[in-house]
Amino acid sequence: MTQDTLNVDVVIIGAGPAGLMAGTWMAQTGVNTIIIDKKPYRTQFGHADGIESRTFEILDSFGLGENVWKIANRTIDLSIWNDRELGGIQREALLNNCNPGLSHFQEATLGQGEIEQNFLDFIESSNSVSVKWNTCPIDLMLCKASDHPVKLDIETRTSETEFIHSTICAKYLIGCDGARSWVRATLGLDLEGDRMNEHWGVVDSIPLTDFPDIRKRCIIKAKAGHLMIIPRERRLVRCYVQLSPEVATAFRTKVDPGILVNIIRSILSPYSFEASSVEWSTVYSVGQRLCTSLSKYSRVFLAGDAIHTHSPKAGQGMNVSIQDTYNLGWKLASVIKGKAKSMILRTYQDERLLVAMRLIAFDKRMVEVICRKDPDLSMKGRLPIKNSLKDTLREENTSASGLEVHYKPSCLISRTWESKTRRLASPMLPHSRSELAGNLAVGARFHDAQVLFQCDSRPCNLQHVLRSTGEWHLLVFGGDILCSAQMERVRRLGVELSQEGSLVNKPDPNHDDRVGRIGIYLIHCTPRKNVEIIGLPEIFRPFDETTGYDYWRVFADNEPYGEGLGDACRLYGIGTEGCMVLVRPDQHVAFIGALEDLSAIKLFLGNFMTGL
């Protein structure tokens, strides 16, 4: 029997958050892609529900952030409860569960299905990506010589008993098929690490309770057991409750959420607790396991739970999974479109393995501080909560939030002169002068700040300029251009950027494909009333015969409404002499140089980009 064969650029196995994030990149960049999933439709209830601020930023860079932010539930308060000597429980501390300075988004909760729906809506509005439900992978072959080296046999269920077999030939495959990944197994890889002996039950319900902190995130350590409360969208609340092996087995046999509700009630006693409208419940056993190979031949990639499994304690899983393929997607699109050499694909392994290792280590600490009963605490009663719990929770809202992921030097991240590890990058490649932006770190995600459009004083978040389109962003911090010497430096840079053979592709309004291009923006710190946009080099306000000048590439780092200076440059540690910051398509800082360092940037980009 001959089988249908479909040629695509990318095949993605698994339409969960990691797979759909990868699909979203492919939809955004117009890369011909198919996503298969054995499920008949997206996640309806339950599963992951924590969204970190970095994930919101990523969604926002595709225009999906506000929608999700609007329906998600912000968990601002974190309440710690423990035993009372006379029985019952008492509130021990009420902490902030957020870190407002780090992002314009904050941690929030929303069922995984809603996130998936937002990705699916985005994907469906494109014409390059399709999703095939009810479809399993059957066989995978890699023939290195071919232009489409990935050959994947699949089986699509069309009814209870009928299946259709077909073959997908692809340039690349991304395995986002979860903790029991078929792709990982087929590649002969495995998760390493231990299964621990902790069992937890999960219930999503609308609670009927007089427990006063039910709309706050809670960690409750009572004699009757340990409980975590996660308030959610609508009136839902998720409860995680620690179970004995016997109770876990009982639940798995009966699948009766009443078993979990009874334990929750006894932990919360003397407060009342009933679960109305139980939407989802399950039992899981905690284990932290890791696959240290994230790709094979840079043709097959693994992402998400396929490479890291852990407890849901800190709501990290969906975030790191989305961030995995957010890292991979633009690299694949750039290579597929011939804009970058395939060497950049190797950075996926280096950049994301370190994140996965940190995730596993962090989750171990988190489980430790939440599950273990502290002996001091139970003996002395009203002790302040242990520093280890506080520290771990603080870590969750900073480095573990994804905001402080810091990629190491590679072909895509320049080394800095201060850098002590000179192993990864070639010594011939230019170095960043990171002292010019003392508070920006090369390799870290570009921190958001508000500036004003020079043309009309509207406020603009710089991160909104860094949309995820596959384009790189060259932010020219011009400094104080009222100073004529400084203006002369900006002018000279403008001339260099405008020259034939410059790294800037001339804007072409009929050509929407921005993959591999470099967008140029000027941010100055002169009071905006003293700057005439038309007096600036034309590269910063390019002219088009149909649409006129592009007025939206020049920003004043000023206070809105007033005359005073803004605080973007102060935030970034950039002085009046300015600098250039080159930002990758995934918002990570790749290079920092002086206004005269255009040739260094060209050398850096020329190493991996084609046609420069």
Add this chain to the structure above:
Amino acid sequence: MTQDTLNVDVVIIGAGPAGLMAGTWMAQTGVNTIIIDKKPYRTQFGHADGIESRTFEILDSFGLGENVWKIANRTIDLSIWNDRELGGIQREALLNNCNPGLSHFQEATLGQGEIEQNFLDFIESSNSVSVKWNTCPIDLMLCKASDHPVKLDIETRTSETEFIHSTICAKYLIGCDGARSWVRATLGLDLEGDRMNEHWGVVDSIPLTDFPDIRKRCIIKAKAGHLMIIPRERRLVRCYVQLSPEVATAFRTKVDPGILVNIIRSILSPYSFEASSVEWSTVYSVGQRLCTSLSKYSRVFLAGDAIHTHSPKAGQGMNVSIQDTYNLGWKLASVIKGKAKSMILRTYQDERLLVAMRLIAFDKRMVEVICRKDPDLSMKGRLPIKNSLKDTLREENTSASGLEVHYKPSCLISRTWESKTRRLASPMLPHSRSELAGNLAVGARFHDAQVLFQCDSRPCNLQHVLRSTGEWHLLVFGGDILCSAQMERVRRLGVELSQEGSLVNKPDPNHDDRVGRIGIYLIHCTPRKNVEIIGLPEIFRPFDETTGYDYWRVFADNEPYGEGLGDACRLYGIGTEGCMVLVRPDQHVAFIGALEDLSAIKLFLGNFMTGL
């Protein structure tokens, strides 16, 4: 020939901003309504384009604000230009064109068609309101005795030569059919006032120009003529240019926007100006005219341009039109649903005529300061701009923005003890104790402020609580409830509110109709960590057997994240002893009383509400 007859509650003639705002109220409250319009579809290009902050607040109260805000263009800067002695023009001043303290929205611009589309989307998602295009009114009869006293014959065009006639029988009619209103003429009413002899041309285009302020709102008074520039959504810019009667006639004959572009170019000289993609152009003559009768028998109402025509100089028209029917809609719905006596309909005339008169007077001043050449200015060259222009512009951003519309005492607005005009309200009705909220004015729109949800510390704008649903809002400012005497006052109020026969309709989750109900909210100013929501009277956290407690009716007037107090109470001038503020369904303050004044509120409401 027998004609089809349709019975509806409300017929609206004209599907422009005023008519669609009325339709939006009817859709929101589920009132059976038909809107007819002679056009085949909504406005596509041009026409009104200014949106004041109050209009954004109104759109937002139906959930439409953010959509429109996102695509609208904020006009933050206002640039004044005049002649240069040596020829050409020069910038004389750069002013702020906004007033950030007054609203969380600001003035912005967007083509009228987009606003209409947002209303239409809202209306289409309801099942009580339909829009019939290509349809003109033919004959109107009023038979007072009938339950449906309005009998309207209409004609619907089905092809170039074919028409269908039918009859609509309605309880109420709203004439939103513009400056040449058929409804107004049929009622035998007319606009009063003079046509002035000023002619202006309007062009919406994408300009190709090196004029540096093209993305700012500009007023340019040059020897070659007067020009106003209004930057718009996308890359559009609107130009208003003053014309001689001869040029106005020439344009009307040829309908050639090139005539207008030539004059704009000569005014802007020595800057270049070309219009790419002219989207719309027209010529109008300025006139300020007013119809002083806004309704007939409280059965037929006029709104929008049908009662006030004026120049578009200050971008007021669409705003006042929307605000007209925003005032009328909830009153009609309340009467139609039997929740209020029809006497409340008379307040439409009283409340909106004063606004219309103020609008006409303001527009006269605006035209005066913009059109007239100031002799001092042209003689002395670089004089500061005249105070009259500055003052008028400042007025535009305060009282003229709709934010400071202040309705006089009536059955729907209580008198205050300070009030000197005792004519309108009955002396038997209770008075407001406005000194308890020194910065709130009875009759004015309730100013927005941020508070925090007690249950989870999420920030919430109080104006978002006051959604337009037809429900009244009783905001109980509980003061410092850590003080036991104060808590006792709140408790006693809770008991009174909970009693059988209280003015509060018990919440009924199966009954979505909120018209004529009173929603109760508690805002306290105690640090939120010291308050347990479960310890508060249940009326402020009502319990439902399916959905549990309603946790979203209690707010802490606190700073986010910190322990400090918030500034809502300070903003409203409310002290630690608290007060009650009763807010109408259109967000205007109706009554201010002490926590003991529930019987006064009941008396006030009982005067016009049924079933209290």
